[in-house]
Amino acid sequence: MPLLNETHDPSLKSWVNSANDGQTDFPIQNLPFGVFRRKGRDESFRGGVAIGDQIVDIAAAVKAGVFSGDALAPAQAATESTLNHLMSLGPQRLSHLRKALSKALQTGATQEVALNACLVPQAHAEYALPARIGDYTDFYTSVHHATNIGKQFRPDNPLLPNYKWVPIGYHGRSSSIGVSGQAFKRPKGQIKPPDADAPVLKPSARLDIELEMGVFVGRANALGEPVPITEAEDHIFGLVLFNDWSARDIQPWEYQPLGPFLAKNFASTVSPWVVTMEALAPFRVPFSHPADDPQPLPYLSSAHNSAHGGLDIHLEALIETPKMRAAQAAPSRFTQTNYRHAYWTAAQMVAHHTVNGCNLQPGDLLGTGTLSGPTLDSACALIELTTGGKNPIQLPNGESRTWLEDGDTVILRGWCEKPGAARIGFGECVGTVLPATTP
Amino acid sequence: MPLLNETHDPSLKSWVNSANDGQTDFPIQNLPFGVFRRKGRDESFRGGVAIGDQIVDIAAAVKAGVFSGDALAPAQAATESTLNHLMSLGPQRLSHLRKALSKALQTGATQEVALNACLVPQAHAEYALPARIGDYTDFYTSVHHATNIGKQFRPDNPLLPNYKWVPIGYHGRSSSIGVSGQAFKRPKGQIKPPDADAPVLKPSARLDIELEMGVFVGRANALGEPVPITEAEDHIFGLVLFNDWSARDIQPWEYQPLGPFLAKNFASTVSPWVVTMEALAPFRVPFSHPADDPQPLPYLSSAHNSAHGGLDIHLEALIETPKMRAAQAAPSRFTQTNYRHAYWTAAQMVAHHTVNGCNLQPGDLLGTGTLSGPTLDSACALIELTTGGKNPIQLPNGESRTWLEDGDTVILRGWCEKPGAARIGFGECVGTVLPATTP
Numbered sequence: 001m002p003l004l005n006e007t008h009d010p011s012l013k014s015w016v017n018s019a020n021d022g023q024t025d026f027p028i029q030n031l032p033f034g035v036f037r038r039k040g041r042d043e044s045f046r047g048g049v050a051i052g053d054q055i056v057d058i059a060a061a062v063k064a065g066v067f068s069g070d071a072l073a074p075a076q077a078a079t080e081s082t083l084n085h086l087m088s089l090g091p092q093r094l095s096h097l098r099k100a101l102s103k104a105l106q107t108g109a110t111q112e113v114a115l116n117a118c119l120v121p122q123a124h125a126e127y128a129l130p131a132r133i134g135d136y137t138d139f140y141t142s143v144h145h146a147t148n149i150g151k152q153f154r155p156d157n158p159l160l161p162n163y164k165w166v167p168i169g170y171h172g173r174s175s176s177i178g179v180s181g182q183a184f185k186r187p188k189g190q191i192k193p194p195d196a197d198a199p200v201l202k203p204s205a206r207l208d209i210e211l212e213m214g215v216f217v218g219r220a221n222a223l224g225e226p227v228p229i230t231e232a233e234d235h236i237f238g239l240v241l242f243n244d245w246s247a248r249d250i251q252p253w254e255y256q257p258l259g260p261f262l263a264k265n266f267a268s269t270v271s272p273w274v275v276t277m278e279a280l281a282p283f284r285v286p287f288s289h290p291a292d293d294p295q296p297l298p299y300l301s302s303a304h305n306s307a308h309g310g311l312d313i314h315l316e317a318l319i320e321t322p323k324m325r326a327a328q329a330a331p332s333r334f335t336q337t338n339y340r341h342a343y344w345t346a347a348q349m350v351a352h353h354t355v356n357g358c359n360l361q362p363g364d365l366l367g368t369g370t371l372s373g374p375t376l377d378s379a380c381a382l383i384e385l386t387t388g389g390k391n392p393i394q395l396p397n398g399e400s401r402t403w404l405e406d407g408d409t410v411i412l413r414g415w416c417e418k419p420g421a422a423r424i425g426f427g428e429c430v431g432t433v434l435p436a437t438t439p
Numbered sequence: 440m441p442l443l444n445e446t447h448d449p450s451l452k453s454w455v456n457s458a459n460d461g462q463t464d465f466p467i468q469n470l471p472f473g474v475f476r477r478k479g480r481d482e483s484f485r486g487g488v489a490i491g492d493q494i495v496d497i498a499a500a501v502k503a504g505v506f507s508g509d510a511l512a513p514a515q516a517a518t519e520s521t522l523n524h525l526m527s528l529g530p531q532r533l534s535h536l537r538k539a540l541s542k543a544l545q546t547g548a549t550q551e552v553a554l555n556a557c558l559v560p561q562a563h564a565e566y567a568l569p570a571r572i573g574d575y576t577d578f579y580t581s582v583h584h585a586t587n588i589g590k591q592f593r594p595d596n597p598l599l600p601n602y603k604w605v606p607i608g609y610h611g612r613s614s615s616i617g618v619s620g621q622a623f624k625r626p627k628g629q630i631k632p633p634d635a636d637a638p639v640l641k642p643s644a645r646l647d648i649e650l651e652m653g654v655f656v657g658r659a660n661a662l663g664e665p666v667p668i669t670e671a672e673d674h675i676f677g678l679v680l681f682n683d684w685s686a687r688d689i690q691p692w693e694y695q696p697l698g699p700f701l702a703k704n705f706a707s708t709v710s711p712w713v714v715t716m717e718a719l720a721p722f723r724v725p726f727s728h729p730a731d732d733p734q735p736l737p738y739l740s741s742a743h744n745s746a747h748g749g750l751d752i753h754l755e756a757l758i759e760t761p762k763m764r765a766a767q768a769a770p771s772r773f774t775q776t777n778y779r780h781a782y783w784t785a786a787q788m789v790a791h792h793t794v795n796g797c798n799l800q801p802g803d804l805l806g807t808g809t810l811s812g813p814t815l816d817s818a819c820a821l822i823e824l825t826t827g828g829k830n831p832i833q834l835p836n837g838e839s840r841t842w843l844e845d846g847d848t849v850i851l852r853g854w855c856e857k858p859g860a861a862r863i864g865f866g867e868c869v870g871t872v873l874p875a876t877t878p
Binding site: 134135137138140150153154160162165166168169170171172173174175176178184185187188189190192198199200201223224225226247250253254255256257258259260261262265266267294297298299352353355356357358359360361364434437 | 573574576577579589592593599601604605607608609610611612613614615617623624626627628629631637638639640662663664665686689692693694695696697698699700701704705706733736737738791792794795796797798799800803873876
């Protein structure tokens with residue numbers, strides 16, 4: 001498939017007016033998939049597509065006869081209560097559905113009347129996870145994050161010798177991943193201050209975020225069958241925003257020798273709308289390692305990955321403290337970065353993950369790891385922004401934060417924009433810290 | 440519930456004669472659950488219970504009206520294609536089903552004729568995973584294994600300071616877990632010899648086993664709700680044998696700083712029959728840490744765990760090489776140990792895993808980690824038995840093994856026996872190494 005087609009035409013307009021304001025995350029060029037239902041109704045979760053401030057209820061649209069031909073099978077898959085089946089179909093069949101949706105939502109489309117009856121305002125919706133996540137793997141693809149963290153955990157040895165060869169990753173917890181809006185209790189854990197003789201069990205006092213992107217796996221590979229990097233993108237369905245909440249005081253005591261565990265698995269949050277790889281096509285950018293660095297081994301290298309492997313996605317994190325909420329003040333942005341700074345691409349993550357024969361399944365989630373950029377103000381976790389808790393960040397209302405406090409809400413946002421292309425957004429990934437259980 | 444009841448009576452006999460020979464793994468006092476179907480038939484996988492050399496087809500037995508009262512609902516749950524629903528019901532309801540099965544299978548039972556028609560010979564069956572495994576966590580509960588491995592990876596610092604405080608665990612891969620009989624290709628991966636400048640991609644030359652037990656989670660806990668250790672066993676369904684195959688040359692290069700990944704996630708194998716906690720009741724033993732060691736923090740400590748937390752389960756690993764197979768020679772045992780040597784109990788694994796609010800779900804699998812005993816000949820991985828590949832093990836047919844070779848089959852077995860109780864076995868956990876894909 002060529003990267004770009006008529007669905008990317010920036011001049012396309014929709015008969016859904018809110019999709020045309022140039023500011024929405026969801027213009028007709030985006031068409032991300034999610035799982036929703038109407039709030040307060042006794043009805044099933046089902047697949048939907050965001051357009052402006054509305055959702056196309058795909059089940060209703062299938063019933064209304066909006067889809068036919070090659071678009072019908074993927075549309076039927078998108079009526080289910082998870083998108084795993086849709087994800088399994090692969091990019092070609094997904095592209096048929098995208099094309100049909102693009103046509104049916106365009107100004108002047110003959111399907112306007114039928115499809116208009118299938119719209120649900122996003123303001124009236126609630127969301128579920130886009131997929132049943134079988135396995136979740138978190139990578140570590142920002143060399144800047146790895147270096148910043150390494151300095152704090154291993155001052156003498158910040159970036160380990162394997163980093164520039166191996167797309168480092170580890171398995172995370174699927175069961176505690178929630179969709180935007182997730183509120184979770186501050187975790188307790190064994191914490192051992194450096195000067196104490198013994199650990200104690202107590203609530204984490206160093207609760208942090210990790211601003212990441214999540215990659216939803218599409219088509220499966222069979223156990224024992226590695227995915228060559230030249231085919232890796234055929235196994236990627238799309239991307240979401242992802243917050244991998246972390247307890248920085250639990251982590252250092254537990255993480256040797258087998259890696260992070262309870263410091264991470266109490267909660268992770270994804271945004272509800274999965275932006276497909278096809279929607280992101282206009283924002284692909286060249287990808288390379290610095291000339292002085294080791295070049296990727298052949299199984300991690302392809303001409304396509306070098307020419308188009310990077311993704312130019314602006315990312316930011318904002319905080320809304322209880323005081324801001326009470327004062328109805330706007331949330332405050334405390335960092336911003338871009339996914340293009342990652343040291344390994346999504347395709348490299350897939351090729352590496354499967355090189356030993358490991359089987360990825362539709363709906364599996366691959367985290368990119370914290371996407372800190374090259375400068376301190378583009379760091380994507382408080383542990384970096386505050387230099388390990390030494391320098392609190394100042395908020396515009398006079399508050400400061402070293403770590404997250406009870407009641408704090410963190411909002412991740414992401415979007416792509418450039419001249420000659422429609423702006424594409426990811427919506428929001430929102431999570432709130434509740435107090436720890438007592439005692 | 441008291442630990443022992445009439446289902447444990449060692450004098451019970453079954454009208455299924457093969458259950459009464461004193462040597463079977465599956466006497467009437469065991470009654471483990473699995474998921475099976477008849478080989479070569481176009482039929483669904485469904486729940487079954489092993490008795491002697493037969494399987495009780497629970498779906499057929501429900502249809503035949505064998506179950507009633509409190510046993511009916513759990514029996515109906517056991518007719519499904521995975522045991523997740525049955526597991527979710529908790530130990531009390533499971534106990535009703537066990538009691539009904541024990542009565543119906545006893546010599547002289549009125550249900551003999553009806554139930555006899557529901558038997559399928561194990562020789563005619565094939566198995567599926569007992570449950571859809573949502574998340575798999577591997578622990579590290581043998582202090583002997585941790586010390587032996589630590590000596591090789593960190594000679595100056597074999598046992599890390601957290602080991603005796605924290606039940607160390609990490610997340611593993613669910614998708615590549617298979618049931619006994621699994622054959623998997625030798626994994627490839629980045630391997631960097633100590634004296635090389637750069638890693639290369641090649642098939643692992645140091646393929647190993649890890650003899651573990653797997654703990655299937657029963658009743659769920661909600662996100663944010665830790666399971667107190669006093670209730671932890673209510674969340675455990677039962678135990679299986681578990682082989683966590685490992686590539687020892689991939690592991691050292693990739694595992695820092697986030698833990699093992701591709702060295703482990705290419706395959707893991709469980710035995711088909713889940714032996715319930717109730718069946719294991721006669722083999723509970725006192726549990727304690729050595730007096731000189733730190734005593735567990737309160738959230739990891741209970742009177743019940745001290746009195747009954749250990750499990751006296753004999754374990755062994757055997758190898759069948761292609762030459763043995765060709766010569767029709769018996770597989771050769773190369774190590775044996777006992778689960779009672781573990782440093783942390785299954786209840787402590789559950790209490791620790793959930794103390795931060797992490798939610799366990801029915802069918803989740805918790806590995807104990809390699810269960811090496813206190814002496815070198817009870818080590819449960821080749822990396823220990825061969826001292827990191829320096830001293831091959833000698834096999835009785837004149838062959839030797841440093842690491843696994845293509846075509847090798849490894850068989851794990853486990854059983855409990857003591858005077859005054861019926862012998863309870865786990866069956867076998869069998870896996871075979873296939874050659875790596877070329878190129």
